[in-house]
Amino acid sequence: xxxxxxxxxxxxxxxxxxxxxxxxxxxxxxxxxxxxxxxxxxxxxxxxxxxxxxxxxxxxxxxxxxxxxxxxxxxxxxxxxxxxxxxxxxxxxxxxxxxxxxxxxxxxxxxxxxxxxxxxxxxxxxxxxxxxxxxxxxxxxxxxxxxxxxxxxxxxxxxxxxxxxxxxxxxxxxxxxxxxxxxxxxxxxxxxxxxxxxxxxxxxxxxxxxxxxxxxxxxxxxxxxxxxxxxxxxxxxxxxxxxxxxxxxxxxxxxxxxxxxxxxxxxxxxxxxxxxxxxxxxxxxxxxxxxxxxxx
Numbered sequence: 001x002x003x004x005x006x007x008x009x010x011x012x013x014x015x016x017x018x019x020x021x022x023x024x025x026x027x028x029x030x031x032x033x034x035x036x037x038x039x040x041x042x043x044x045x046x047x048x049x050x051x052x053x054x055x056x057x058x059x060x061x062x063x064x065x066x067x068x069x070x071x072x073x074x075x076x077x078x079x080x081x082x083x084x085x086x087x088x089x090x091x092x093x094x095x096x097x098x099x100x101x102x103x104x105x106x107x108x109x110x111x112x113x114x115x116x117x118x119x120x121x122x123x124x125x126x127x128x129x130x131x132x133x134x135x136x137x138x139x140x141x142x143x144x145x146x147x148x149x150x151x152x153x154x155x156x157x158x159x160x161x162x163x164x165x166x167x168x169x170x171x172x173x174x175x176x177x178x179x180x181x182x183x184x185x186x187x188x189x190x191x192x193x194x195x196x197x198x199x200x201x202x203x204x205x206x207x208x209x210x211x212x213x214x215x216x217x218x219x220x221x222x223x224x225x226x227x228x229x230x231x232x233x234x235x236x237x238x239x240x241x242x243x244x245x246x247x248x249x250x251x252x253x254x255x256x257x258x259x260x261x262x263x264x265x266x267x268x269x270x271x272x273x274x275x276x277x278x279x280x281x282x283x284x285x286x287x288x289x290x291x292x293x294x295x296x
Contacts, residue, residue, distance in 0.1 A: 028228055040210060047107075051104070058094045059087035062087040063087045066090065070084055071168070071171075077181075078185070081180065082182075088121070088202075107206065107207070107208045108206070111205075112205060113162070113203075114202070115192060123203075127203065130159045130203050131161075131203045134161035134203060142159065142160055144158045145157060146210060154210040156209075156210050157207040161204075162200065162201055162202040163200055169195070170197065173193060176189035179193070
């Protein structure tokens, strides 16, 4: 007759424990990857905001301090136009120096316009869409999001509208006859005119890789899997040792005592009965029960 061997308590415990570990591991991966995405967006937004603030400060300084000094020279000169008086030019040039710092090497800064004075500032399709959003919603102060560049890399961008807010700007951007002769010589009389006070004439756009300053997602997930896997293995090994010492070994002693089998020595049985836990109580009950049977 074939008898079923009782399943090991340790085996059952380990199977359930490993299963629970696996479920916890999967949930941890999902939560951490989600957290990584959230942290990445927050971090790159903070970086983009810092650069944007610097560029805004450069524009404001140029408008208040540099333009009043150079604009009269441009207005009276028929020679080379000095673009340093233009806030957008100054901000763009300062950013070129900023990019010499390796921390900002992957950043991009553009002052794009649908009708720029310099052809290099003409908006591409994505930039034109951003400018249109500002034009269609006067209350919109900022646009941000993720776009894919020509090399299929994800780029985070932060954009703010450029509004014509100062009357002095109309000298160079209203009609060609009001513009300095040096400006017309440098850029011609076809572009950058027809602007009106209060118009959205362009957008400041800071962009950077979505994972700028952070490990790549694939490397991050690999490191995460290895770290969590190693911790899980350590927990399983340590848990097995503790469970075997605290549960399995005393349970085997109790089973041996109950089946009237000799277990190592009488000292082992005596030590088991001296325990203050449930195994000790059960062992004493079995021992007393066997002693009662012997007396009968």
